[in-house]
Amino acid sequence: MHGRTNPSPSLRAVPAGGGEMDAILRGHDGTGSPLGDPAHWPGSLTTLVGVMLASDQPVFLVWGGARTLLYNDAYARLLGDKHPAALGRDWLDVWHEARAELAPMLEDAFSGRTVALSDGRQDRHGIGGGGASMALSLVPVRDALGGVEGLYGTCREIAGPALVESRQREADAVLRDNEERQSFLLDLSDTLRTLTSPTQIAEIASRRLGEQLGASRVFYAEIDGSLMRVERDYVRGVGSLVGEHSLAAFGPDLLTAYRDGAVVAVDDVSADRRFSAEA
CATH class of the missing domain: 3.30.450.20 (PAS domain)
Known part of the structure; x- marks a missing residue:
């Protein structure tokens, strides 16, 4: 052929x-x-x-x-x-x-x-x-x-029986994930309600979120002009980001998204075209 x-x-x-x-x-x-x-x-x-x-x-x-x-x-x-x-x-x-x-x-x-x-x-x-x-x-x-x-x-x-069963399992898994997420958020809200210090709130929230997601780093940053200030973070197997960092490092595209209030998700920093080599 x-x-x-x-x-x-x-x-x-x-x-x-x-x-x-x-x-x-x-x-x-x-x-x-x-x-x-x-x-x-x-x-x-x-x-x-x-x-x-x-x-x-x-x-x-x-x-x-x-x-x-x-x-x-x-x-x-x-x-x-x-x-x-x-x-x-x-x-x-x-x-x-x-x-x-x-x-x-x-x-x-x-x-x-x-x-x-x-x-x-x-x-x-x-x-x-x-x-x-x-x-x-x-x-x-x-x-x-x-x-x-x-x-x-x-x-x-x-949609034969096997396909229906498979899709039902997928739907059940999504439902369980949603229930677990809601339970976590309610528990986190109850925990943070008793705290009064912004620094302590950021520290506890970052730790709880990192543990829940199995993340290597979670932090809360305050923005001051062109600087990002991190006072507390949660890290697991990586270095801490506590300190001041220039927002310019994120590149103009991500900064525009941030200022517009958009959620930004990056699956692979090295492959994302919004990042310059320096960023």
Whole structure:
């Protein structure tokens, strides 16, 4: 399937969508494939290949009497270790473990009927990939005389029992996190309510927050002109920042965000473009 690298005339008019399958199909010379050279593909196939490659959902084509399989990057991920050998092969051979179930569907679709399977049965054969339950549909594509040239196939995830259970676990985890956060904030509020010294409040709040988050450093700073003053901080395995520091070190973008009252989160200081090398 990996012949010359120049795009064929019939695919050159199709906007490049990028991705692995786009590159493979544009470089395909048809050697050994029932479809032959893409330069001689029918216009309907060329158009559908362009639609398929532009989709971010799993899309595939089953074309001609040889049931030749073409597919996009999203469908390649469902194929797992069947990719890239599956490209250009008989669709039923690719999913040989599900042949008895898929063959009648394929026959119905090539007879001109749209076929859909949405009860998750294909998941038993791994057609959904990764244990996910998938809904499968096959839509006939007709030629100018009304005959079926091939099939346009799509897959989409459906909420089977395993998926529902997984999402429920995720929702339960979020709920627990919210409850723990609210409990911590209430307890912290009760603790700080008895304190009168601003310095002591900053010290206790920083320590409690650092312990709760497992942070290496938490501090409260007072701003005086262009200086940031830290009187107390919580540190774990790192140096203390107690003292005065120039706000200029944060760089103009972060200072603008601070003055606008925005919350600023930086996942990686070395990779964040808002920081200069000096900052």
